[in-house]
Amino acid sequence: MANIERPLSPHLQIYKWPLAMAISILHRITGVALAIGAVLMVTILIAVASDTQCYEWIHGYLVNKISKVFLFLWTFALFLHLFNGIRHLFWDAGYGFEKSTTTKSGVGVIIAAFILTFSVWAAAYYCTNV
Amino acid sequence: MTLRTPLSEAKGLGSAKEGAGHWWLQRLTAIALIPLTIWLAFAVAMLGDASYETVLAWLQTPYVAVLLILFVAATFYHTQLGLQVIIEDYVHGWLKIVTLIFINFLCIALAVAGIAALLKIFL
Numbered sequence: 001m002a003n004i005e006r007p008l009s010p011h012l013q014i015y016k017w018p019l020a021m022a023i024s025i026l027h028r029i030t031g032v033a034l035a036i037g038a039v040l041m042v043t044i045l046i047a048v049a050s051d052t053q054c055y056e057w058i059h060g061y062l063v064n065k066i067s068k069v070f071l072f073l074w075t076f077a078l079f080l081h082l083f084n085g086i087r088h089l090f091w092d093a094g095y096g097f098e099k100s101t102t103t104k105s106g107v108g109v110i111i112a113a114f115i116l117t118f119s120v121w122a123a124a125y126y127c128t129n130v
Numbered sequence: 131m132t133l134r135t136p137l138s139e140a141k142g143l144g145s146a147k148e149g150a151g152h153w154w155l156q157r158l159t160a161i162a163l164i165p166l167t168i169w170l171a172f173a174v175a176m177l178g179d180a181s182y183e184t185v186l187a188w189l190q191t192p193y194v195a196v197l198l199i200l201f202v203a204a205t206f207y208h209t210q211l212g213l214q215v216i217i218e219d220y221v222h223g224w225l226k227i228v229t230l231i232f233i234n235f236l237c238i239a240l241a242v243a244g245i246a247a248l249l250k251i252f253l
Contacts, residue, residue, distance in 0.1 A: 031212045031213075035209045038205055038240065041202075041205075041244070042243050042244040042247070045247040048185055048251060049250045049251050055182045059180065059182075075171065079171075082163075082167055085160050085163075116168070116171075119172075120172060123175040127175065127178045
């Protein structure tokens, strides 16, 4: 094999971070975060299937402030991943490849994720206080 | 007419006829998860006091049990497919194989555990 120092394409650090790039890597990061959240979901289901004590035990961990911050971030990750997933499905179908369109759909994904996250938490607070 | 070289034809390797399988299942589970996720997020948020009795009664509702079993199945299938791609991108050699086996087993085990818990609650 020839061992020639070929010019390398510039690596990630050299680029300015456009929105599309940030959302792209966020899709993966939120995916991993949600996989961890899925483990928690199964843990809760097993606790409910066991007995009251088991449920109270895990419920106790979930209602403090730090847990709520995590649950809020998980909710946001969930909707960011969901709406960006829909964006990916449109790309798969062959729509929305224009540079201006990808920026607009990217902004749309973030706005939609914020709206749904706050709606879910508003619903939670409303139903808890009723 | 074929675009393959005589050598590649003689070797007989090539498409295993399932090239788009992973891609397609990732999309299929994604589409299933869109309505399921939105429903679940609001349904859980609206559980109110979230006492044991409330949660149990909710999980024993037939349509909830069905939708949640579907959600758990689609979630872990989608998770396995997604994590596989990430591992294939960033982990190499033996570690890749070991991680892939571990993630596969873990996703299947969690899916079975989740569905078993849901069935126990429902039945």
